[in-house]
Amino acid sequence: MRSVIDILDFTVKELDELIDTALDIIDNPKKYAHICDGKKLATLFFEPSTRTRLSFEAAMYELGGNVLGFSESNSSSAAKGESIADTAKTVSCYADIIAMRHPKEGAALVAANNASVPVINAGDGGHCHPTQTLADLLTIRREKGRFNNLTVGFCGDLKFGRTVHSLINALSRYNNIKIVLISPEELKLPSYVKKDVLQKNNIPYEQTTDLEAAMPNLDMLYMTRVQRERFFNEEDYLRLKDSYILTPDKLKNAKADLSILHPLPRVNEISVAIDSDPRACYFKQVLNGKYMRMALILKLLKEAGTI
């Protein structure tokens, strides 16, 4: 049973196929409106989420399917101490496919190892968030028209930011990608990502704390939020949370065709004034996420022989 835990579970060819499916869904929504009639998606969210959960639900509804699930662990038997393995086995009896978010790293793999239906990792702590990366990739494809020859800046929390790690992993498989890592010292990209992904794939990268200095070279800027929930210590969070705030004046040296992405939610790291700038792509990213989740649900249900 095929599940998706990490973006690297897909080959580049499969990612291209998913993107092509998503583009076809955008162009021909009626063709897909009843393809999942009678099928059920279970959304098991042990951690709060707006976009990812609603995006999965909207995706399944737009494919003609139905949705069941919970949006916080307090409203599930996890509050009584039920294991993820048992939850996955149980929900497999009710649903055709599972999307799961959990605060613990590796939780989705445990679910996938125990479920009898496909499991999609909708975020497992600071580890992986493959469907956000799918949304990011479709956004890059639609905004840039390519995955090659890009200088991509990542700014903010590069230590705990799972979306950053996943997207760097995905981009490392394309040609002539340059990465600029912009973060405070305490939130730098973990050395294992640098070694195992960037250095291993000969991806040129530089590290800086200066967003404005890096700005002129960037084709894409991926902003991230400093995530309160990843800190054990509130003082550290408060000290670092305002490290980078993107305002219109910081864009004055940016390229005219820069694309600004953000996995959202934002707190204050992108000024609302940027929203009307044509270079802001983060709400397009949200919509793209729904299309990619539709494409992913279709792929996994087809591979499982469910549709």
Place this chain on the structure above:
Amino acid sequence: MNIDSIQNGVVIDHITAGLGMHLYELLDLASLDASIALIKNVNSKKMGKKDIIKIDADIDLNLDVIGFVDPDATVNIIKDGVLVEKRSIDMPQTLTNVIKCKNPRCITSSEQELDHIFKLTDKEGKVYRCIYCETKA
């Protein structure tokens, strides 16, 4: 220092000096009701110093544990006081329930009876990572 030869059992030889105690612990040799000698810092022509473990009992050792701790060690099986077999050691691709993941955010810290599994991700660097959270062992 003289340690008696063993009649039926296992000698783990050529252990990198300093790793003998770690190997003793991971193999859980303390739970064996047998004569066991852990000899540290033995002079060795090849290695300078080495550790040796002699177990006077006919047991099946988990070679994966030895391969994880020290793939350069050698395992000699002794029967009736004679060396009958030398077992080759290699770094195992997977380690199950030998070590625990230390990442407090890992699912292994909370999920009931979940095996702690590590995979070899970099043989040259001897790096094992938790299959759940990818934290280095």
